[in-house]
Amino acid sequence: xxxxxxxxxxxxxxxxxxxxxxxxxxxxxxxxxxxxxxxxxxxxxxxxxxxxxxxxxxxxxxxxxxxxxxxxxxxxxxxxxxxxxxxxxxxxxxxxxxxxxxxxxxxxxxxxxxxxxxxxxxxxxxxxxxxxxxxxxxxxxxxxxxxxxxxxxxxxxxxxxxxxxxxxxxxxxxxxxxxxxxxxxxxxxxxxxxxxxxxxxx
Amino acid sequence: xxxxxxxxxxxxxxxxxxxxxxxxxxxxxxxxxxxxxxxxxxxxxxxxxxxxxxxxxxxxxxxxxxxxxxxxxxxxxxxxxxxxxxxxxxxxxxxxxxxxxxxxxxxxxxxxxxxxxxxxxxxxxxxxxxxxxxxxxxxxxxxxxxxxxx
Ligand code: HEM
Numbered sequence: 001x002x003x004x005x006x007x008x009x010x011x012x013x014x015x016x017x018x019x020x021x022x023x024x025x026x027x028x029x030x031x032x033x034x035x036x037x038x039x040x041x042x043x044x045x046x047x048x049x050x051x052x053x054x055x056x057x058x059x060x061x062x063x064x065x066x067x068x069x070x071x072x073x074x075x076x077x078x079x080x081x082x083x084x085x086x087x088x089x090x091x092x093x094x095x096x097x098x099x100x101x102x103x104x105x106x107x108x109x110x111x112x113x114x115x116x117x118x119x120x121x122x123x124x125x126x127x128x129x130x131x132x133x134x135x136x137x138x139x140x141x142x143x144x145x146x147x148x149x150x151x152x153x154x155x156x157x158x159x160x161x162x163x164x165x166x167x168x169x170x171x172x173x174x175x176x177x178x179x180x181x182x183x184x185x186x187x188x189x190x191x192x193x194x195x196x197x198x199x200x201x202x
Numbered sequence: 203x204x205x206x207x208x209x210x211x212x213x214x215x216x217x218x219x220x221x222x223x224x225x226x227x228x229x230x231x232x233x234x235x236x237x238x239x240x241x242x243x244x245x246x247x248x249x250x251x252x253x254x255x256x257x258x259x260x261x262x263x264x265x266x267x268x269x270x271x272x273x274x275x276x277x278x279x280x281x282x283x284x285x286x287x288x289x290x291x292x293x294x295x296x297x298x299x300x301x302x303x304x305x306x307x308x309x310x311x312x313x314x315x316x317x318x319x320x321x322x323x324x325x326x327x328x329x330x331x332x333x334x335x336x337x338x339x340x341x342x343x344x345x346x347x348x349x350x351x352x
Contacts, residue, residue: 046334046337046338046341046342047334047337047338133341133344133350134235134239134340134344135337135338135340135341135344136239136242136243136245136246136333136336136337136340137246137333137334137337137338137340137341138337138341139246152350152351153350153351153352155350155351156349156350156351156352157352159350160352
């Protein structure tokens with residue numbers, strides 16, 4: 001399936017049901033849990049039981065998303081929204097045009113950020129699981145399964161990961177606001193109601 | 203010439219002594235933390251049920267921690283021994299910017315350790331709360347002043 005540049009076509013946008021309910025539920029649960037865990041990591045109680053449980057919730061959500069990326073509806077499938085460098089640069093070249101993209105799903109650049117966020121979160125839960133911060137109260141449940149040098153290093157990776165996730169979260173919100181106010185395209189309501197104005201070609 | 207060499211040797215001596223004392227201090231505090239860790243490991247293992255509860259052993263570990271925190275640990279954080287000055291160190295330079303807060307964090311560990319040897323007696327269920335109190339004091343200081351490895 002090859003889509004050409006929807007912005008250059010004179011076709012009228014139509015409102016469609018784009019995001020399925022499970023995907024929307026996944027999105028808002030993940031957003032809530034990730035922000036909660038960033039907060040708990042930095043300001044939560046010294047005994048981090050809650051941080052661990054929220055982390056397990058995130059693992060469950062990531063597992064769901066992985067499965068949904070293969071068996072879910074078309075818009076949710078990795079094979080459907082992961083595009084080559086050509087499509088990415090083509091999209092990037094008109095990204096700053098002051099008009100809605102009417103893109104039916106994840107656009108080629110958005111797809112990259114989706115993958116970056118999911119991969120980073122997967123790395124973050126992995127380093128958390130094997131972390132041994134040597135305080136004898138917050139040892140990750142799998143820290144004993146790896147070499148002790150690894151479980152000590154994992155703490156540093158986990159801290160770094162926390163910072164990178166915060167940056168991606170801010171970037172993600174920033175780009176949604178850029179679409180809303182620069183491109184005059186609302187991406188937030190579609191993630192709540194599932195409905196979006198799109199132009200489909202081919 | 204000989205005089206010059208002797209003078210140079212004498213002048214460089216304090217530097218050598220200083221470098222030596224920095225390395226000693228870093229090694230000493232690592233040894234100190236290792237001893238804390240060994241005893242914390244015993245208590246945490248018992249609290250989780252990974253080590254069988256043994257009242258005498260638990261009490262001994264508690265007493266060791268009480269004895270260890272009697273040592274003046276902050277004195278081992280000598281000038282020139284931060285992670286910026288020495289590869290072996292994971293001590294953040296902020297320690298030297300906030301010596302009073304660093305000392306207070308160690309004082310918190312002392313308070314947490316007070317009475318530990320008695321508190322862990324009387325049953326396995328008494329160990330967990332002591333470990334949590336101690337561990338929270340370790341974490342509070344590490345969060346601010348210890349650089350994790352990467
Ligand atoms: C995406 C999910 C997660 C996020 C965003 C996250 C974030 C964070 C953050 C920001 C910190 C504080 C780091 C710092 O002080 O700089 C932290 C600490 C920690 N997290 Fe997570 N975390 C996640 C999942 C997990 C999981 C699944 C586990 C283990 C089951 C875990 C175990 C830990 C531990 C042991 C610490 C303490 C490290 C220390 O004392 O320095 N985390 N986390």
